[in-house]
Amino acid sequence: MNIIIVGGGVSGVVTAIRASKSNNKITILERNDKLLKKLLLTGNGRCNYFNEDRRLSNFHSSDNKLLEEIINIKNLDEVLDFFNYLGIVPKIINGYYYPYSNQASSVRDALIYELNRKKISVKYNYLVKNIEKKNDKFIINDELKCDKLVISTGSFAYPKTGSDGMGYTFLSKFSHNIIKVSPSLVQLKSNSKYTKKLSGVRSEVEVSFYENNKFISKENGQIQFTDYGLSGICIFNLSYYVSRSLPNNKKEIRINFLPFIKDNAAIWFNEFSLSHNKCIANLLEGILNIKIVNVILENLSIDKNSYYQELDFNTKNKLIESLTNFKFNITGSLDFNHSQVCSGGVDLKEVNTSNLESKLISNLYITGELLDITGNCGGYNLENAVVSGILVGDDLSDKS
DSSP states (O other): OEEEEEOOSHHHHHHHHHHTTSSOEEEEEOSSSSSOTGGGGGGGGTOOOEESOOOGGGEEOSOHHHHHHHSSHHHHHHHHHHHHHHTOOEEEETTEEEETTOOHHHHHHHHHHHHHHTTOEEETTOOOOOEEEETTEEEETTTEEESEEEEOOOOSSSGGGTOOSHHHHHHHHTTOOEEEEEEESOOEEEOOTTHHHHTTOEEEEEEEEEETTEEEEEEEEEEEEOSSEEESHHHHHHHHHHHHSOTTSOEEEEEESOTTOOSOHHHHHHHHHHHSOOOHHHHHHTTSOHHHHHHHHHHHTOOTTSOGGGSOHHHHHHHHHHHHOEEEEEEEEOOTTTOSEEEEEEOGGGBOTTTOBBSSSTTEEEOGGGBSOEEOTTTHHHHHHHHHHHHHHHHHHHHO
């Protein structure tokens, strides 16, 4: 078969490698002068490609039932097997898999080595402007023809790598429904009066997202305060829910600065204050960054030199509430230039979950971020890219 893959990212390259098991003619169309540009940015250049935590709750979609038919333990095992096949020796840090070299280029080079070994053709600096289907053949830019077409162009995220969302345009022309695409794994914006006062502070916290005062989800990790709002992996993971929320709904991030207290925070803090003869500011500074301490005490009009035991009952309750449920109003997120991935994409109801072939257009396949699948931080989006490449590539190999 003559197979064309539009997009030389991870899912497109993996598709090509797996489809080459049979005597197919495979061509990758890449708009850049190099393949796998976005891969080099993953894991801060170290390429976090897998995670020991295989809970499916690390992936999100508008249709979780169909999501589990694509992302499941069996398919995730295939991902790990694939990296072993490439010869990538893992360095595992807190369950996160990196190449032992600590360089994303090691993974890129291993993938390109396989493409070359299998003599897969790549057309570089090739911009796809138009795709049609006539007489069971796909025609690209009125010049290239193929029997099977794979759209692997990526989303809007990281446009500097060439991801301009054209894949959504092509698929929309083939009548696919594109669920609203929004920035995800991205920093959040807030109009809180405390953003500038806390800018630059980092703290280990538990954060929860509330929409119209309804609890949606929570994460633990390091939060980073910025002059525009909030950042950090825990915030990135919650950004998926923010992106899916309605524009006019009230959105809040609530911060627990005492996540290590599992029971009653008021009882713990009372005992803590009794065992340390310090004023409230010095007492809190043993737990939190001084900027956080100053903001909380200023907000409650508590004298820094007072002692916890001297505070009245209501003030004590307000202090504990601020320490465990500090509220930041959220106005939105930063844009696609800052997002690692996107939420939304092609409705999973419109693809065959066993091979990701379109149910609307025969012999058309869709991979990676174009699908309505979003992973948390920690290698999950790379796992999604590889899973989709394996499913499509193996199907193309089997059908040849």
